[in-house]
Amino acid sequence: MGNEINREEITLKGIPASPGIAMGPAFLIETEEPAVHRRQISDEEIPNEISRFEDALIQTRKEILEIQKKISEEMSSEHAEIFNAHLLVLEDKMFLEEVISRLRKEKFTVEYILVDVIKKYIKVFSRMDDEYLKERISDIDDVGKRILRHLIGQQRQDLTKLKEKVIVVAYNLSPSDTALMHKESVLGFVTDIGGRTSHTAIMAKSLEIPAVVGLEKVSRWVKNGDYLIVNGNEGIVIINPREETLKKYQEELLRFEEFTRRLEGLRDLPAETLDGYRVKIVANIESPQEIPSVLAHGAFGIGLYRTEYFYMNRKDLPSEEEQYAAYRRVAIQMAPHSVTIRTLDLGGDKFVSQLDIPYEINPFMGWRAIRFCLARPDIFKTQLSAILRASLDGKLRLMYPLISGIEELQQANRILREVKEDLRKRNICFDENLEVGAMIEVPSAAMISDILAKEVDFFSIGTNDLIQYSLAVDRVNEKIAYLYEPAHPAILRIIKNIIDSAHSEGIWVGMCGEMAGEVLFIPLLLGLGLDEFSVSPVTVPEIKQVIRSMTISQAKEIARECLTFSTSEEILKFLRLKLKEIVPEVIV
Numbered sequence: 001m002g003n004e005i006n007r008e009e010i011t012l013k014g015i016p017a018s019p020g021i022a023m024g025p026a027f028l029i030e031t032e033e034p035a036v037h038r039r040q041i042s043d044e045e046i047p048n049e050i051s052r053f054e055d056a057l058i059q060t061r062k063e064i065l066e067i068q069k070k071i072s073e074e075m076s077s078e079h080a081e082i083f084n085a086h087l088l089v090l091e092d093k094m095f096l097e098e099v100i101s102r103l104r105k106e107k108f109t110v111e112y113i114l115v116d117v118i119k120k121y122i123k124v125f126s127r128m129d130d131e132y133l134k135e136r137i138s139d140i141d142d143v144g145k146r147i148l149r150h151l152i153g154q155q156r157q158d159l160t161k162l163k164e165k166v167i168v169v170a171y172n173l174s175p176s177d178t179a180l181m182h183k184e185s186v187l188g189f190v191t192d193i194g195g196r197t198s199h200t201a202i203m204a205k206s207l208e209i210p211a212v213v214g215l216e217k218v219s220r221w222v223k224n225g226d227y228l229i230v231n232g233n234e235g236i237v238i239i240n241p242r243e244e245t246l247k248k249y250q251e252e253l254l255r256f257e258e259f260t261r262r263l264e265g266l267r268d269l270p271a272e273t274l275d276g277y278r279v280k281i282v283a284n285i286e287s288p289q290e291i292p293s294v295l296a297h298g299a300f301g302i303g304l305y306r307t308e309y310f311y312m313n314r315k316d317l318p319s320e321e322e323q324y325a326a327y328r329r330v331a332i333q334m335a336p337h338s339v340t341i342r343t344l345d346l347g348g349d350k351f352v353s354q355l356d357i358p359y360e361i362n363p364f365m366g367w368r369a370i371r372f373c374l375a376r377p378d379i380f381k382t383q384l385s386a387i388l389r390a391s392l393d394g395k396l397r398l399m400y401p402l403i404s405g406i407e408e409l410q411q412a413n414r415i416l417r418e419v420k421e422d423l424r425k426r427n428i429c430f431d432e433n434l435e436v437g438a439m440i441e442v443p444s445a446a447m448i449s450d451i452l453a454k455e456v457d458f459f460s461i462g463t464n465d466l467i468q469y470s471l472a473v474d475r476v477n478e479k480i481a482y483l484y485e486p487a488h489p490a491i492l493r494i495i496k497n498i499i500d501s502a503h504s505e506g507i508w509v510g511m512c513g514e515m516a517g518e519v520l521f522i523p524l525l526l527g528l529g530l531d532e533f534s535v536s537p538v539t540v541p542e543i544k545q546v547i548r549s550m551t552i553s554q555a556k557e558i559a560r561e562c563l564t565f566s567t568s569e570e571i572l573k574f575l576r577l578k579l580k581e582i583v584p585e586v587i588v
């Protein structure tokens, strides 16, 4: 069981990112970026430093060739070609000579010189006007890190290559790293940094991999092979548990599985209150592969299809045909239920290397989402055209992310009209009544929701961003995670305002941020009048159960009472009490 190491049991508290309990051996893939010290070396050490550098280059080359081979076997040779640029950096004479000549002249360790040379290259390249050269920055950075890891004997493992079932431990994982994980080999994962609405956490939920993030120092505490318990329900990680702890968790796991099994009976039932008031429970997905899970958990549609994963872990941009095929497949598989496709929402914590998104100090407030699409109508139009074409095969909707004002919304709608016109000219049919919505996730949009409502068919409240912008709390920063509070009285008022103004204008409102899937907030959101809850598939049954166990008048009363409190603490306490009355067996 890996517990023979017999190190002491350690419990760490982090942020619950994806529910479930996982137990297994730790697999450390990355610790905090290594500190490289400025250490002077003697003349005698120089040959040894050069030979360490050469060894690291050989190892790095081997590593890249292996990754390339694997990718071309599992994906395509085109995807594998992306690594040719990495190999070119390794063979760049100027770069290699600069490291070696500076090492001889300045006499510092090779790690120190390497980091300095790489930094200089990145600086020079980022000032260039040539787009191609600018794009090489990430290749240089990646190769530099790989060489450095070989020099200091620390390797980042390939997550697609795991042979046994493990719990992945890392300083950080990007959303695209997480997208490469296989549920069969990754039992769970834990990271030092990150917040509960980071896209890494959201991806873990989609993949149904239990995860705890924001543990601050887990990658320093854990050694490879340590036995770990990951409690993704409560955000707890136990390193090398004692026998009695292990037993307690094995029992807990059985209880959790039993609870989940019991909820399966709700799959085909509607989300209807005891007094007959119905809302819609739909699912959030990041890829069409999740549709079987959406249907198995009893979601009656898709309220948010995050299309940006289409653009990740690949070299080129997805073509209209490729997107059309994917959207069409989703529409057909989900019919007669609706599927809301969100147009590209890159930036923030989601990047793709093939697009030239420059480095920004505040990426969440920067050139992202609809701002990026309006600046790149070529990319935007390709996607809109694919969505429209697929709309004939099922019930599709589309929505724009990060709308902050009326001009942006009108501009997006104008481009949509142009794309429709173009399709008509080409005699290509599409659903003329396709509903178009705006995500409300910026406070300015929430404040003018009455004005925006006149331009669209529906709203979808993106609380993940709405909370971070309203409370000025970065959603991926674990140090201020305690301030990221959906139950803040300001958030409740903002949500009420959005729902009320939408209803006054005769349009419906959904919510697709993580708040919609937190069982504690269901009675409150129901009472505020939310029409559609879009949540990760695993949480659908529990939410249905809460809605089916109460009346709409009870929910309205709960919402009314919540709006009278002045602190989130009072609101949370009240909601816990009420939820326990409604569904005593629920875990909150």
Ligand code: PEP
Binding pocket: 304, 306, 345, 441, 461, 462, 463, 464, 465, 466, 512, 513, 514
């Ligand atoms: C949101 O912001 O709530 C949302 C659903 O969008 P994303 O999490 O992808 O930013």
Ligand code: MG
Binding pocket: 401, 441, 462, 464, 465
């Ligand atoms: Mg968002």
